[in-house]
Amino acid sequence: MSGFAKPLKIALGLIVIAGLIVVPMNFNRYGLFILSQWAVMTIAAMGLNLTLGYAGQVSLAQGAFVGIGAYAAAIMTTHGWPLPAAIAAAIVLSFAVGWVLGYPALRVQHHYLAFVTLAFSTLAFLVFRNESWLTGGIYGISNIPRPHVFGIATNKPLPFYYVCLGSLAIVSVAVWWLIRSPWGRAFMALRENPLRAQSLGIDTRRYTLMAFAIGSALGGVAGALYAPLTQYIDPVPFNLSLSLDLLMMVIVGGAGFYFGPFLGAMIAVLLPEWLRFTEGYYLMLYAIAVMALLIWSPTGILGILDRYMAARRTKAASALRAVAKSRLETAQ
């Protein structure tokens, strides 16, 4: 993105934000639900992008953390706790479980790590389904209340959409800050070359666990918003396919790019809806679109943009070199 001039980027960002606030005002109930879902899934995908895209640790368990957050929020808010407390609990719980799940990453990497997290994901689903004293089992938890924000009830779809959007904004700023902090740099060092990172004095052990824990905590936040969004949860949405979907979002958007999860979640949540007019074919077309995109650009949508920018930069740089060279020659 660095190819654009800074004022242009700021203007573009403001237009997008204003659009997200103003345009949905006359959306119907379903449109607002889908858009809120996009915001929630973006938060979860941003967490996975931290773990996978920045720190290079493959995780197929992000869906399980969305589930953990959702159940924590559902159980607490139906017992009279306010949503912020439930979100805090979801963060702490997901962070702790994510930290523990990070331990296998200290031993095994890449596809083995993917399999361990995959197994965890399915185990979490079994717990959601079977521990009915806590989670309601297959009947789930219904009548999950929506919060009052600054005294305004968010029972209607539009106010709750703003809750989701506001949460997305807070998470976005936090992640933006995090990846520019020394921690973010350490994560990237871990991804690029763990051996060198270690020899430079980075505690790779701690940062690996941190990458898992923070990424998982964001999954928990997404879950804690998902529960009041749907107002009813059962185990089915949190099975392995949610983890796979989230992974797909990150890769399709562009792993390791800040804006990757926004685009990836857009494709995974909105594209199937746009394809609804094709009726039974919409998921098939979606699958074909994802495969075609990955064949075209394995680094995702932002990978295309990145390559284009890099090509332009090298062109500009070689032009500058040519100019500099001719200046040198005339000076002689």
Added chain:
Amino acid sequence: MSNLFDLLVAGLATGAIYALVAVGFTLLWQTSQTINFAQGEFVMLPAFLMLAAMHVGAPFWLAIILGILLSMILLGLAFKMLLVDPMMRHGVLPLAIATMALAIGIKEAVKQFFSAEASPFPSIVPTGDISVLGHAVSLQSIGVLVVAILAVFGLTTLLNRTSLGHQMQAAAQNPTVARIIGVPVERMILLTFLINAFLVALASLLITPIYLAKFSSGEVLGQAAFIAAIVGGFNQVRGAIAGGLLIGVLDNLAASYVSTQYRAAVPLIFLIVVILFRPQGLLGRAEERTV
């Protein structure tokens, strides 16, 4: 005791099918670093191809041959040329994601073009029981075991005893050197994709009469084969076979001795333990680090 014997036989029969699927899975991994998340759907699809062939009037034996040939073209040739070849250079993860999308695509296509309902599927072995050591054992279990053992035996003979098999192993272990000594590596990789397609078609033929043909039946099967491959050893054919049998037996024992709710958890916990303490698998050899 009789109960345990029945469980073991049933477990070995399902395990033999898992083994077929897991062997194909490891072959793809070895020759082309493809983690095929659509492997379960690959098993689900051939049964529907055979059903379609019977629907237009082919007799069962012809439908089987057509189904196997079609799946070798679609799941072997087309899968490799259209999806794997363009993406192989770009690392493991994007390709794995693309196969996830492929899994969704196959499932939806079957749901849309065939049926969302489960369809019955004829069995190649007659139903009924025979008596083995004083126990009634279903002919189906025995048929499945025999066919699976023959297939695995044929494959290991091909890999270990023939020049073609040695060339395939060379192509998998060190493509660069294999190319230098004149092994047609590209053709060998294609061959493994065709073998995988054949194995999944065979597995489909064996398992569908038991579990019915349904668009979603690949999910459970794919995961079981996946676990079998890892538990046994990701880089060994014999590992995948052992893993398949082990998971099949474990699954069946867990179903009757652990709570039915948590039976699915047993293979998973086993998987986690194996990965953490013996990541190369029970029979696998350690992979060389590339650092």
